[in-house]
Amino acid sequence: EAGVAQSPRYKIIEKRQSVAFWCNPISGHATLYWYQQILGQGPKLLIQFQNNGVVDDSQLPKDRFSAERLKGVDSTLKIQPAKLEDSAVYLCASTRDRGRWDTEAFFGQGTRLTVV
Amino acid sequence: AQKVTQAQTEISVVEKEDVTLDCVYETRDTTYYLFWYKQPPSGELVFLIRRNSFDEQNEISGRYSWNFQKSTSSFNFTITASQVVDSAVYFCALSLASGTYKYIFGTGTRLKVLA
Numbered sequence: 535e536a537g538v539a540q541s542p543r544y545k546i547i548e549k550r551q552s553v554a555f556w557c558n559p560i561s562g563h564a565t566l567y568w569y570q571q572i573l574g575q576g577p578k579l580l581i582q583f584q585n586n587g588v589v590d591d592s593q594l595p596k597d598r599f600s601a602e603r604l605k606g607v608d609s610t611l612k613i614q615p616a617k618l619e620d621s622a623v624y625l626c627a628s629t630r631d632r633g634r635w636d637t638e639a640f641f642g643q644g645t646r647l648t649v650v
Numbered sequence: 651a652q653k654v655t656q657a658q659t660e661i662s663v664v665e666k667e668d669v670t671l672d673c674v675y676e677t678r679d680t681t682y683y684l685f686w687y688k689q690p691p692s693g694e695l696v697f698l699i700r701r702n703s704f705d706e707q708n709e710i711s712g713r714y715s716w717n718f719q720k721s722t723s724s725f726n727f728t729i730t731a732s733q734v735v736d737s738a739v740y741f742c743a744l745s746l747a748s749g750t751y752k753y754i755f756g757t758g759t760r761l762k763v764l765a
Contacts, residue, residue, distance in 0.1 A: 537694070567752070576654075576741055576755030577695070590752060623693065638685065638697040639753065646693075 536560065538642035540626050546648045552614035555645045559608070559628030565589075566603055567639065568611050569625040577625055583609060616649045623647070652677045654744050656756035663732050664764050671727045671759045673742030679703075681747035684718065684725045689739040689758070701725065732763045 539558040547553050559566050565584050569577035580599065582590040585606035594601070598617070603609040613620055623646050627639040653676040663669045675684065682703045687695040699709065701718050709716050713730045729736055739760045743753040 574757070576656075576743075576757045577753070578755070579752045582752055625693075625695070627695075638700055639695075640697070641687075641695040643693040 538626055538628055538640050540624075540642035540645055542645055543643065544646050544648075546650060547616055549618055549649050550615040552612065553616055553647065554610050554612045555624050555626075555647075557609045557611070557626030557642060559626070560630075560640055563628035563630050563640070564606070565629045565631070566609050567627040567629075568601055568609070569627065571623040571625055571644070573622070580611070580624075613647075616647075618649050621647055621649045652679075652744055652746065652754050654742050654754055654756035656740075656742055656759050658759045659757070660760040660762065662762040662764060665734060666731050668728060668730050669732050669761065669763075671729075671740050671742075671761065673725045673727065673756060675723050675725065675742070675744050677744060677746065679746050679748055683745045683747075685743040685745065685753065686716065686725075686727050687741045687743060689741060691738070695741065698727075729761075732761075734763050734765050737761055737763045 541556050567582050568580045570580050571577045580594045581601045583603040586603045599613055601611045623644040625641055625644045627641045629637045629639050631637050655674045683700050685700045686698040688698055689695050699716055706718050715728045717726045739758045741758045742756045745753050
């Protein structure tokens with residue numbers, strides 16, 4: 535089966551600009567996650583969707599970050615306006631089962647964002 | 651609070667040496683899963699293993715083995731006879747049965763295997 539697809543792979547923007555990332559999870563996977571991975575750190579959850587509903591967005595900086603998952607399939611994550619500290623790799627992941635806590639996640643290759 | 655600690659930031663070994671990556675976790679929950687993921691230079695995290703909190707049996711898969719000890723809250727990962735292709739960042743993660751099933755990752759250990 536095809537893996538989790540993300541685009542673009544790399545993005546360089548100036549601070550205060552806006553940027554959007556796209557993710558297409560594995561077909562049939564109900565749960566989709568967006569993680570932020572700052573250099574030298576582990577991934578940190580930004581938002582979790584189950585189908586097209588938000589399950590957890592407690593760590594999403596809502597003043598500048600937004601995400602949607604229309605029709606419960608692919609998803610976009612947007613940053614507007616970007617700050618220097620948003621420089622990171624943004625990883626998308628999906629899991630097969632709905633809300634299962636023991637299921638391994640499948641990750642995309644990520645989008646490396648550099649804000650200058 | 652839940653937390654995963656990987657104290658080793660970077661480890662370098664020579665090919666064919668054995669290496670152990672440490673993972674210590676904190677949680678008050680009694681039902682949870684622990685995971686190891688590998689992140690090669692290409693960027694995606696690749697699932698290696700999961701272990702639930704009720705199963706303390708060690709596991710071996712080829713050159714990989716895992717040692718889970720609830721008494722010390724540790725879930726260590728050993729690579730036997732390391733190879734250059736093992737070079738990557740390895741993450742330990744915790745997932746709780748309560749809450750929203752998100753992963754809590756450690757900061758990762760970068761393993762460099764030198765030829």
